[in-house]
Amino acid sequence: MSNIIVLSSAEQVSMADEWFDIATADHFWMEWRFRVIEQNLIRESIMGSDKQFFEIGCGHGQFMKQGESRLKMAIDGCDLNVFALDKINSISGHAYMYNIFDKHPDMLNKYDGIFLLDVIEHIDDDAAFLRTALDHAKESGIVIINVPALSLLFSKYDTAAGHKRRYSKESLQALLLQVGIEPIRIQYWGLSLLPVVWVRKIYLKFVSAHEVIEKGFKPGNTLINKIFKLLMKIELRVFANPILGTSLIAIGRKRSKL
Numbered sequence: 001m002s003n004i005i006v007l008s009s010a011e012q013v014s015m016a017d018e019w020f021d022i023a024t025a026d027h028f029w030m031e032w033r034f035r036v037i038e039q040n041l042i043r044e045s046i047m048g049s050d051k052q053f054f055e056i057g058c059g060h061g062q063f064m065k066q067g068e069s070r071l072k073m074a075i076d077g078c079d080l081n082v083f084a085l086d087k088i089n090s091i092s093g094h095a096y097m098y099n100i101f102d103k104h105p106d107m108l109n110k111y112d113g114i115f116l117l118d119v120i121e122h123i124d125d126d127a128a129f130l131r132t133a134l135d136h137a138k139e140s141g142i143v144i145i146n147v148p149a150l151s152l153l154f155s156k157y158d159t160a161a162g163h164k165r166r167y168s169k170e171s172l173q174a175l176l177l178q179v180g181i182e183p184i185r186i187q188y189w190g191l192s193l194l195p196v197v198w199v200r201k202i203y204l205k206f207v208s209a210h211e212v213i214e215k216g217f218k219p220g221n222t223l224i225n226k227i228f229k230l231l232m233k234i235e236l237r238v239f240a241n242p243i244l245g246t247s248l249i250a251i252g253r254k255r256s257k258l
Helices: 018-022 028-043 062-071 126-134 156-161 169-179 191-206 209-217 222-238
Strands: 004-006 052-056 074-079 095-097 111-117 137-148 181-189 247-254
Touching: 018 209, 028 062, 028 111, 028 137, 028 181, 028 222, 028 247, 052 062, 062 074, 111 126, 126 137, 126 169, 137 169, 156 191, 156 209, 169 181, 169 247, 191 209, 191 222
Parallel strands: 004 095, 052 074, 052 111, 074 095, 111 137
Antiparallel strands: 137 247, 181 247
16 A cells, blocks of 8 residues: 555445456456547547546556556546555556545546546446546546446346446436536447357356356457457447447536536
8 A cells, every 4th residue: 555645544345356356458358448448539639748637446557557658648546445456556647545525625626537437337326426526627627437338238247346237328428417527429339249248148147156257357368368359459440439339438528617
């Protein structure tokens, strides 16, 4: 914890710790998510070395490292999971143990943009969480959200990972509007993963509970990981805006208060 700035007490969070050991920078899904985020940041001209970003629910800091090394973005992050925070190292941004509902005065209205990457699906009241997250963004600040998509894909894996729900494009847009975020772009990604995730849903019914995260998220071997990365490259080149996918990304802007 020597590199972590403690602003709040640690808490039990709805996330499987073993996921952080599997979700390395080389994992095809981590690379795929980053590439989708990168495409959207470039498309909307959001990046800039003069801007400061905040990842709420940063976990083990993998995206913070990707953003810093590959996009030259200054990214701070916060979480309440000690296991995950202890894995963060070699970043120029600040890592906080921080509960956003504490609304520390030094953290409010501070950031040009906030990332919520695969976070709000873990929260019972996602609307209240998003409203509080917005308090940490400047007026008209950017919000980047990634969530798992399509309720039909909800499976034993989602339960083990601590997911409360999956989203559709319509439900995510409605949530953004409800909390005061003006949607700029909402798109599915992971179209080619749909049959894989559907087969996973069936397969995991026969897997013991303590093996679900490993069996459901870890590639079987290096070759499989490479095959999925090839699918990623093809999809990102051919399908700029897939009609469906296993995940959803949303780019929005914090509405100015009247």
